[in-house]
Amino acid sequence: MEKEEKLFNKGFISITLINFIVYLVYYLLMVIIAVIAQDNLHATLSQAGLASGIYIIGTLLARLLMGKKLELVGRKAVLRYGSLFYLATTIAYLFIPGIGVLYGVRLLNGFAYGTVSTATNAIVTAYIPQSKNGEGINYYGLSTSLAAAIGPFIGMILLNLTNFYTIIIFSIVLIAATTVACWVFPVKNIVLTPEHRASLAAHTLDSYIEKKALFITFIAFWMGLAYSSVLSFLSSYAQAIHLVDAASFFFVVYALVITATRPLSGRIFDAKGENYVMYPSYFFLAAGLAALSFTTSSWLLLVSGALVGLGYGTFMSNGQAVCLKTCDSHRIGIALSTYFVGLDLGLGVGPYIFGILRSHLSFQSMYLVAAILPIACAIVYRLFYKKSDVIEEVVEEVTATTDTIVHSVHSVEDSVK
Template sequence: MARLLTPRFALLTAADLGYFTAMGIAVQTLPLYVTGPLHSSKAAAGLAFGAFAISALLLRPFAGRLSDRIGRRPLLLGGTALAAVSLALLSLATDLPTIIALRLLAGVAEAAFFVAAFAALADVAPPDRLGEALSLNSLSLYLGLALGPPLGEVLAQRSYPTAWLTAAALCLAGTTAFLFVGETGTPSRGAKPKLIHRAAVPPSIGLCTALVASGGFMAFAALRAQEEGFENTSLPLFLYGATVVVSRAVFAKVPDRVPPLKLGAIALAVIAVGLVLTATPHTLLVGSIVLGIGITFSTPAFFAAVFAAAEPHERGAASGTASAFIDIGLGGGPIMLGLIANTSIPAALATGGAVAAAGCLWTLWLRRAH
C-alpha cells in the first residue's frame, strides 16, 4: 500500500490547521461582536458571517482554473496571506458595512486557499487512499473549529481586536508552512483548463445541503447557547468540532470502504437529526455531537465522488466547482437561516435540518441513477 503520511502531507495539514483555527476564532467572535458592540440584529450577524461566500463563490471556478494553469503553490501562499490581512483589518472595523467589505475580501482569500488546498491534497495522496487522506487532512479543519471558538472567547474577553489579530497571525503561520510544501501539481501549459467541471456538480449539490445545515449551526450556535442559558457559549461549537476530529481519526478508512454516494446519504440523514436536536429545548449539546458525527463522513464522501470523475490535470477545476457549492452552503445557509433566526433561532436550525433531509433524498436518487 502506498505511503500516505509523507512530509508534504503533514505540512499541508499543519498549514490548514493554522488557517482553520483562525476561521474558528471568527466563527465565535463575529456574530457576538455584530449583535453586541455594534447593536445590530441577528439577521445582520448572519449577513456578516456569510458575506465572504459572495466573493468566494464568484471566484472559486477561476481559482480552480488558475491552479491547474500555474500550480497550487501561488494560490496557497496568496490565499493565506490575504486572509491574514482581512482578519487584521477587522480590528479597526467599527461599523457593519466595513465588516461586510472585509468579509468579502476574506472570500477572495478563501477561494484561492481552499481550491488549491484540496487540489494539492489530491495530488499528494495515493489514489486508493484518497478518502482516508481527506478524512485525516480535514482533522485540521475541525480541530481548528474545535479550538478556535474557545480561544476566540478567551481572547475576546480582553478585546475583539486581540482575537482578530491572533487569527491573522495563525494565517501567516500557515503561509510560512506552505513555503516548505513546494508545488504539488503539474501546471498546464497547453489547452485551456476547464472553468466548470460538470461531473462534479451533482455530488456537490448533496455536499451543499450538508453545509447549509452546518453553516447555520456555526453561525447561530453561540446565540442558541445564550438562549439556553449556557455560561460557556462556545461549548456547542467545541463539542461539534471535537466530535468530528475524534470520529475522523477513528473512522478515517471508512470513506474508502463504503461507496461515496451511499455514505453521503447516510451522513445527511444523521445531520438532519442533529439539527432537529439542536432546535429542541435542552438537547443542544446532544445535537451538536450528532451533527458532528454526520459531518464526519459528508465531506470525505462527496469529495471522493467529485475527484473520482476528475483527471489529475482537472483537479483544480473539480475542486473549484465543488468548493463553489461549499460557499453556497456555508455562506448562503447563514444568510437564509438568519432571516428565520431573527424570529426564532430554533426554527432556523430545524429548517437547516430539513435542507439536509432533502439533500439525503437527492443523493439517494443520484446513487440510484448512477
C-alpha cells in the same frame, strides 16, 4: 512502492497543518467580527451581520476564479501569493476607520482565504496514495473540523480577556508563520497537456465549473444549508431553553466525535465504497437536528452535538472524496472549487433563510424543518447518484461516434476529390 503508499508523509502532514491554521484564523475572526463592528465602529445589527457575511462573497469569488488558475498558473504560485495576500488583508484589520472600510477588508480577506484554502484542498491530493484516498481526505478534513471548533473557542476567550487589536496581532502572527511555511513547502504542480491547458484557458462555463462534480455540489449545498441552522441559531436557542452552559460544549463534543470517527469513515470509504458512509451521514445529521428540536436537557443537547458531528462532519470530507472520485486529474482544482462553492453557499444563505423561517416558527419547528433537508438529500442521492455519470458517458460516446462519422465523411469526400 512502499514509500508511495505511506499516507502520513511529510508533505501530507505539512499541508494539513497549513490548512488548519488558515481555517483557524477564519473561524476565529468570524465569531468576533460582528461584536467588534457594533462595539468599536458603532454599527447597527444589520451592518454587523453584513460585515460578517460579506466575507463569504469574497470566498465564493475566489473559489470560482482560482479553480482554473490553480492548474494554469500553478498550485505553487497560487498558494504562495495567496498566503501573502491573506497576510496583507489580515494586517489591514488594524487600519479600519469605519464600517465601509471594514466591508472592503472583509471582502478581500474572504477572497484571500478562499484562494489559499482552494489551493490547499487541491495540493493535498498529490500527497495521498490512490488506494487511501478516502482515509487521506478524512484525516485532512480533521484540520478543517478541529479549526471550526477551536477557532471560535479561542476567539471568544480572547474577546473576553483582551481587545480587538490584540486578537488581530495574534492572527497576524499565525498567518505570517503560515505564509513562511507556504513558501518553503514543496508544492507538486501537475503537468498539463496542450489540450488541457487550452480547455482551462478558455472563458467558458467548463473552465470555471466541473460538471461531473455538480451533483455532489448540489447535495453539499443542502447539507450546508441544514447545518447553518446550528451555526446561526444555537446560541439564541440555548438562551431560550436555558441551556447556555451546555451549549458552550456543543462544538467540543462535535469536534471530539469527528476526531474519533473520521479515520474509520475514511477506511470504510476506501474498503466498501462511498455509499457506506454517505447514507449514514444524511441520517445522523437528520437525527441530530431532530434531537436538537426536542431537547430539554443538557445531555440531549450534547447528544445532538455528537449526532450532528457524525452527520455533517462525515459528509463534508467524504463528499470531497466523492468529488475527487468523479473528476479527471487535470480538473481537480476546478472540481474542488465547484464543491466548496456549493458548501459555502449553503452556509452563507442558510442564516437568511432560517431567519425568515424563525420569524414564523418556533426554534423547535425550525430545527424539524432543517432535519427534513438531509433526508431529502438521501432520497435524491439514492435516485440520481451514478445515473448522472451514466448519462454523461452516453453523451460522450454519442459525441465520439458523431465525430468519427463526420471524420469518415470528410475522408470519403477527400478521396472523391
